[in-house]
Amino acid sequence: MSARIGVVTFPGSLDDRDAIRAVELMGGEGVPLWHADLDLKGVEGVILPGGFSYGDYLRCGAIARFAPVMDEIRGFAARGGPVLGICNGFQILCESGLLPGALIRNRSLRFICRNVHLRVETTQTPVTADVLPGEVLEMPIKHGEGQFVAAEADLDRLEDDGRVVFRYCGPDGVVSDAHNPNGALRGIAGISNEAGNVVGLMPHPEHAVDPDVGPTGGQALFASLLSSVMAGAGW
């Protein structure tokens, strides 16, 4: 039996198929979910994929958060089910209030599409449980609105609670402004909720699982997610 991971398609999602493919490449079963679904088909983990849900109109993720499937996902997350939001999925989680902070326009005002390095800051999440703390993973970013911001007090709380999951860094793992692609406060690329079971990140692990087409930094995250689900880890 393999881990069943649902991937939600919103109108305007782009990376849903890549996310399903990544899950299956890593040995899981990808289950397509639809934004209007009223049940999660018994999946054991949920991915909100990248793209431009509802055209990114108003604000990225602002409309998707009201999709019927989001009520189910809120309940699933509250019960400890693992939820991973990638790029637009991260934006949706922030708009939903499932994660703190917000993603605003890159400081350069430019859409950025390139590979970056991420330092894993905590292993207390389903997607980093099997990764070594401090490990450096390479994967692409492709976003115009990826600058993570939050109130200073919220940033301090994220740091104190160990909820900063990923930071942008150089290939050597050193975090510096020079390696911060979008101006994210404190170099934050990904965070988790208090319980650790809901994680959002701007970079794209689902585009970094196949050595034939680029870096493979995403493999470790999918492997962790699948093994956390199989182990029934207490998230």
Place this chain on the structure above:
Amino acid sequence: MRFAVEVLVTLKPGLADPQGKAVEGALPALGWTNVSGVRVGKHVRLEVEAGSESEARTQVEEISGRLLSNPVIEDSRILEVRGE
């Protein structure tokens, strides 16, 4: 009765505003060297069917808080309510 309501959504003070900065950066090249503090926001106009002006106002305040703005990064306020 139908009311036209105008809402202004602005980034919270202190939050970096890359759009405002870009506009500000373009001004000196056009000869305006005396302008600073540029911030870019959103103007939203809605038409609401409601029994009274205060009813329309209350409803739009709720719409602004739930959908038109993200209270984490933005403030919103009603600029004008006009009976039509």
